[in-house]
Amino acid sequence: MTKEAGGPRTDRTLAVGGDTYTIHSLDAVGELVDGAAIDAMPVALKILLENLARHVDGDAVTWQDVEALARWPVDPESRTGEIAYFPVRVLMPDSSGIPLLADLTAMRDAVKREGGDPQVVNPSIPVDLVVDHSVTTDFAGTADAYGKNLALEYERNAERYRFLKWAAGVYRNFRVLPPGSGIVHQVNVEYLSRPIWSEVKDGVLWAYPDTLVGMDSHTPMINGLGVLGWGVGGIEAGSAMLGEPITLAIPEVVACRLHGKLRDGVTSTDLVLTVTERLRKKGVIGKLVEFAGPGVASLSLPNRATLANMAPEYGATMGFCPIDEETLRYLRQTGRSDKDIALAEAYAKAQGIWGADDPRRRYSDELDIDLAEVRPSIAGPRRPQDRRNLGEVPASLAEVMPDGRAAPDTAGIHNVPRPLRDGDVVIAAITSCTNTSNPSVLIGAGLLARKAREFGLSPKPWVKTSLSPGSRVVADYLRASGLQDDLDGLGFQIVGFGCMTCGGGSGALDPDVAAEIEARDLVVAAVLSSNRNFEGRIHPLARGAYIGSPPLTVAYALAGSVLVDFETDPIGVGPEGQPIMLADIWPSTEEIAELMARHISPELFRRRYAAMFEGDEAWRALESPKGGVFHWDQASTYLRRPPFFDREFIAHTGRAENITGARALLVLGDSITTDHISPGNAIPAKGETADYLRSVGVEDKAFHSYVARRVNHDVMLRGTFANIRLVNEMVPEKPGGFTRHQPDGAVMSVFEAANRYKAAGVPQIVIAGKEYGTGSSRDWAGKGTRLMGVAAIVAESFERIHRSNLVGMGVMPLQFANGETRETLGITGEETFDILGLDKGLTPKMPLTLRIRRPDGTVQHTEVQCRIDTRREAEWYLSGGVLQYVLAQILDASPERETA
Secondary structure, three states, X not given: XXXXXXXXXXXXXXXXXXXXEEEEOXXXXXXXXXXXXXXXXXXXXXXXXHHHHHOOOOOOOOHHHHHHHHOOOOOHHHHOOEEEEOOOEEEEEHHHHHHHHHHHHHHHHHHHHOOOOHHHOOOOOOEEEEOOOOOOOOOOOOOXXXXXXXXXXXXXXXXXXXXXXXXXXXXXXXXXXXXXXEOHHHHHHHHHOOOEEEEEEOOEEEEEEOEEEEOOOOHHHHHHHOOEEEEOOHHHHHHXXXXXXXXXXXXXXXXXXXXXXXXXXXXXXXXXXXXXXXXXXXXXXXXXXXXXXXXXXXXXXXXXXXXXXXXXXXXXXXXXXXXXXXXXXXXXXXXXXXXXXXXXXXXXXXXXXXXXXXXOOOOOEEEEEEHHHOOOEEEOOOOOOOEEEHHHHHHHHHHHOOOOOOOOOOOOOOOOOOOOOOOEEEEEEEOOOOOOOOHHHHHHHHHXXXXXXXXXXXXXXXXXXXXOOOEHHHHHHHHHHOHHHHHHHOOXXXXXXXXXXXXXXXXXXXXXXXXXXXXXXXXXXXXEOOOOOOOOOOOOOEEEEEEOOHHHHHHHHHHOEOOOOOOOOOOEEOOOOOEEOHHHHOOOHHHHHHHHHHHOOHHHHHHHHOOHHHOOHHHHHOOOOOOOOOOOOOOOOOEOOOHHHOHHHHOOOOOOOOEEEEEEEEEOOOOOEHHHHXXXXXXXXXXXXXHHHHHOOOOHHHOOEOOOOOEOHHHHHHHOOOOOOOOOOOOOOOOOOEEEOOOOOOEEEHHHHHHHHHHOOOOEEEEOOOOEOEOOOOHHHHHHHHHHOEEEEEEOOEOHHHHHHHHHOOOEEEEEOOOOOOOOOOOOOOOEEEEEOHHHOOOOOOEEEEEEEOOOOOEEEEEEXXXXXXXXXXXXXXXXXXXXXXXXXXXXXXXXXXXX
């Protein structure tokens, strides 16, 4: 082979049908690299290896990078480096996509201000945005709920949506799927993704794996289709859109080996909750999980997608399933072209990335799970990894009960009418990308509803019921099978096609129910077919939140309480007073399979997606601004020009400096989520945010949500660290976004304290426990932290995406070393802190010194590790953040600026 600039040639041809494709051959890499062990590599790393080989340029990717990764299975030294990853495309929901587009638009303003050409700020790879996070379950339980929620969505978000339409007309390589299209991850699985991408470049027809990053934690759902992709923050995705590689330390890959088959009556949700529990205990944060073993072949692709979707919940970067016969079956079922399906099979086999049960493959570690041991489950009341067998659910409510107060027993639980009680279910929502497009559990829920109606059962009157599928195709097959009528009969009418309750858009409870909860301080619960149940996320009045399958969600609506033990207690009472057990109405696997075979076809998918980008009449009627420059309306309370490209944010010396004289803004415990840091739900009527909105003339009824107002930094800053369930150990008696200002000790809001520190020129840090930043890939958890004036987070461990977001915003993540914690060090928040060693030069994962000065004058030193993990991340930090780094590169390369 001849030598090319940057490295040896690895291209070979692949004939498929009547076409000849050129590929970067992994066999060729193996022939060129001494000591390579390509056949022994996990499939996920083979795809990353191909990505490296395709992008060798001698700068971001060197041939030495390719060689190191090719030796991964046999050379321990090769596992300690870092690699650059160039995704094929970027995927985004509106919740994080609109803020990123606003950032790019502000970057264009900055380029123009600095004398450059603003048009160079433009996506260099394909970007798809799906509007799915803005619709709220304001109306539910009626036939017209969907239409009313959609109309209210347009009314509330017209300004944001006009901005989206403007962006779609101005930015190249950018498309928008309008409201009502479905949930971003399901649309990606059913329509947007092709396992193997192809394009003609310089007259050559190339083929390579579809790869992506998505601006939502649950992007790994696409791993179920054999496509490599994971969630990043918009901060990082923005740089990828503009041609920057995403750098990462070469990851460990853990094999989750599946054996056997699921038992009759066990759902995909039960499976994923079991896997989540086991992998969390195993410890896979920051690692790749690859599903392997003979059990993978027994899982349908929707079940694999459900399994992959939960990667953030078990803590992995992704949960990957290789391409196999089931993948091809699903591609055919969803209406993909014969050409793409043939290419997927031929390419996967040629590159050795076919199938999940290859004994030659080696992994960093392994976990075995027998599918036959999976039992019906639910997770809660606080975290998705807290799986419970059904008989264990009633006792779990104690975890969210106030101290000294016991939950009642189930006596009289089915008596209606009766007063509301602790443990009652006030929200039962079939919602989220995880389950609501898996036909087996959706049809299962419909069949359970049908049998419940035959027994005369109905939901309790205090339960708010709703169905928000992730795909329009769901509505088609539920209607065709007649099951939607049965779901409607129990109050599970379709309320929208979006994240809705799962994302915090649960809407208001019945006023009488809400008043009774508040007046009697009741501990009530939500049950939803979701992936997230963190404190304060679903509804502020629901202290408990449980994740269950769609059929179980219907079951809990019927029971009306989480104190019912479905293994021994009846779900309800029949018309003649007879007890009805859950087993009496639970559908069989055969019943579900028969309806799936009869009512789901490729034509459903082809017809539904044929004109998806056109939108409905309301979308087409929206008038967007004209021209290539967006004119910010400073009076807007939704769209404000982001401040991150103001000169104070881009004026950096390129040198790291020690942080001295810092104060602790907060001292926090374990599992602080991005919901705790930056809420996404409805804006409450009390607090700094409400006060600000009223001050600018917004009425209480128009407060809307933090998701909708993410391009108003004045709103988002006031919402940072303001979650009503956040407990700051500096003021444990006052949860909900309060702290103790030092050195005077005055208790005030976090927002006020941060402003005081900033005005006095005092740096701030946050001290935390394990798993800091779990949950959604919420950019504003990083942006708000930076705008607060926080210079560093010192925690026992970080969740991957939030750690990256902090670096991307120029905030230093630091990890306690040598087993030390805030508790062993006795940190109270009254101390001052110095972070020393940065002045010697910033290198990835370098040790630093945390100096603690206590009020009594004593001083203690302890080691912390800098969690800036790669050289490129260090460059980002030194530039003040990743987008500031990209802006500097654009300005340096701008000929207009040089001659201005």
